[in-house]
Amino acid sequence: xxxxxxxxxxxxxxxxxxxxxxxxxxxxxxxxxxxxxxxxxxxxxxxxxxxxxxxxxxxxxxxxxxxxxxxxxxxxxxxxxxxxxxxxxxxxxxxxxxxxxxxxxxxxxxxxxxxxxxxxxxxxxxxxxxxxxxxxxxxxxxxxxxxxxxxxxxxxxxxxxxxxxxxxxxxxxxxxxxxxxxxxxxxxxxxxxxxxxxxxxxxxxxxxxxxxxxxxxxxxxxxxxxxxxxxxxxxxxxxxxxxxxxxxxxxxxxxxxxxxxxxxxxxxxxxxxxxxxxxxxxxxxxxxxxxxxxxxxxx
Numbered sequence: 001x002x003x004x005x006x007x008x009x010x011x012x013x014x015x016x017x018x019x020x021x022x023x024x025x026x027x028x029x030x031x032x033x034x035x036x037x038x039x040x041x042x043x044x045x046x047x048x049x050x051x052x053x054x055x056x057x058x059x060x061x062x063x064x065x066x067x068x069x070x071x072x073x074x075x076x077x078x079x080x081x082x083x084x085x086x087x088x089x090x091x092x093x094x095x096x097x098x099x100x101x102x103x104x105x106x107x108x109x110x111x112x113x114x115x116x117x118x119x120x121x122x123x124x125x126x127x128x129x130x131x132x133x134x135x136x137x138x139x140x141x142x143x144x145x146x147x148x149x150x151x152x153x154x155x156x157x158x159x160x161x162x163x164x165x166x167x168x169x170x171x172x173x174x175x176x177x178x179x180x181x182x183x184x185x186x187x188x189x190x191x192x193x194x195x196x197x198x199x200x201x202x203x204x205x206x207x208x209x210x211x212x213x214x215x216x217x218x219x220x221x222x223x224x225x226x227x228x229x230x231x232x233x234x235x236x237x238x239x240x241x242x243x244x245x246x247x248x249x250x251x252x253x254x255x256x257x258x259x260x261x262x263x264x265x266x267x268x269x270x271x272x273x274x275x276x277x278x279x280x281x282x283x284x285x286x287x288x289x290x291x292x293x294x295x296x297x298x299x
Contacts, residue, residue: 002168002169002170002171003137003168003169003170003297004136004137005130005136005137006128006129006130006137006264006265006266006290007130008137009168009266009290009293009294009297010041010043010293012168012169012297013043013293013294013296013297014041014042014043016043016296016297016299018042018043018044018045019043019044019045019094019095019295019296019299020044020045020047020092020093020094020095021035021038021044021045021046021047021093021094021095021096021097021277021292021295021296022047022049022084022087022088022092022093022095022096022097023035023046023047023048023049023050023084023096023097023098023099024049024050024077024080024081024083024084024096024097024098024099024101024106025049025050025051025077025080025081025098025099025100025101026046026048026049026050026055026071026080026099026100027050027051027054027055027058027099027100028058028099028100028281029058029061029062030283030284030285030288031097031099031100031279031285031288032048032055032058032059032062032064032066033062033064033285034285034286034288034289034292035048035069035292036064036065036066036069037285037289038289038292038293038296039068039069041293043292043293043296044095044292044296046069046070047069047070047072047087047092047093048066048069048070048071048072049071049072049074049080049083049084049087050071050072050073050074050075050077050080050099050100051073051074051075052071052072052073053073055071056071077100077101077102077105078105080099080101081101081105081106081108081109082109082115084096084109085109085110085112085115085116085117086115088117088273088274089115089117094274094299095274095275095276095277095295095296095299096110096117096274096276096277097276097277097278097279097292097295098276098277098278098279100281103144103145103278106278107123107145107269107278110123110269110272110276111123117272117273117274117276118271118272118273119271119272119273120156120159120160120270120271120272121156121271122146122153122156122157122160122271123145123160123269123270123271123272123276124141124142124145124146124156124157124160124161124269124270124271125141125142125143125144125145125146125250125267125268125269125270125278126139126140126141126142126160126161126164126241126267126268126269126270127139127140127141127143127254127265127266127267128140128265128266128267128294129257129258129263129264129265130263130264130265131257131261131262131263131264132262133261134221136240137240138221138239138240138241138242139161139164139165139173139240139241139242140241140242140244140250140253140254140257141157141158141160141161141241141242141243141244141250142157142243142244142247142250143244143247143250143251143253143254143267144247144250144251144254144267144269144278144280145247145269145278146246146247147246147247148246148247149246150193151193151196151197154177154193154197154243155197155200155206156271157243158175158197158206158209158211158241158243159206160270160271161173161175161241161243161270162175162208162209162241163270164268164270164298165209165240165241166208167297167298168297168298170240172208172209172210173208173209173210173240173241174209174210174212174234174235174238174239174240174241175201175209175210175211175212175235175239175240175241175242175243176212176213176215176220176221176235176236176239176241176242176243177190177193177194177197177198177211177212177213177214177215177243178190178194178213178214178215178216178217178220178242178243178244178245178249179191179194179213179214179215179216179245180216181214181216182214182215182216182219182229182231183214184214189245190214190245190246191213191214193245194213194214194215195213195214197211197213197243198211198212198213210234210235211235212233212234212235212236213235213243215231215233215235215236215239217242217253219231219233219236219237220235220236220237220239220242221237221239221242222237223236223237223238224237225237255280258283258287264286264287264290265283265287265290265291266287266290266291266293266294267279267287267291267294268291268294268295268298274299275294275295275298275299276295277291277292277294277295279291
């Protein structure tokens with residue numbers, strides 16, 4: 001099955017076994033609501049690690065029933081993250097999710113060389129959007145983790161995105177490398193990186209995908225814009241994933257689509273032993289739900 005829309009994730013996740021999801025610092029109202037929704041839909045069995053008193057208070061306030069949910073009382077956010085990772089390592093949980101705790105603390109435990117969950121060379125954030133302004137689901141990477149990725153980092157970011165796409169049935173994803181312009185300018189590192197990544201793909205050293213760039217955003221997502229500028233490309237106007245030059249541009253694009261464009265989004269962190277759900281505290285409960293479903297669909 002090829003996932004073409006966010007809603008298709010539900011179908012793919014439904015075909016998998018119920019997954020045990022460990023949530024670090026779970027005392028967050030929107031998060032708990034999304035977890036209950038995912039549990040009722042049969043995708044996950046949540047394991048909440050955090051301040052039990054606060055979690056129960058939040059649930060009662062929102063009239064949510066936690067009677068079937070296991071809660072481990074650990075009010076310290078640092079130790080809650082540590083315990084969540086340990087539960088995954090010991091096989092007591094299949095997935096892991098960040099709750100009401102800073103990303104830096106949460107990711108630190110994922111990255112721990114001795115006790116973490118690293119599998120690849122780099123963790124990267126992969127988000128998939130569904131918007132009325134694009135003809136299929138659109139991936140964006142990296143909007144949350146890698147601040148100023150170098151060329152080697154971007155190779156790993158692309159590899160993580162390709163691996164994620166393939167698990168969703170997108171077998172030869174089209175990867176657009178974003179920049180402000182479509183030509184290489186030595187003063188603009190993003191364009192230099194884009195040209196090199198395209199060459200590596202053509203040489204067969206960056207596999208499993210079709211890479212093109214540099215592409216400005218309009219050309220990456222609009223065939224008409226690309227044609228107007230004389231751009232001939234298999235990727236332009238039909239990209240599956242857009243690679244942002246840095247975290248600033250990626251994050252702005254992510255939040256522009258969410259808060260101005262009204263897009264639905266599902267996001268995970270790739271490169272770990274298991275899919276990692278890392279949502280923004282400002283994400284809606286629906287987008288948190290879709291991210292949980294995406295993680296379940298990837299296993």
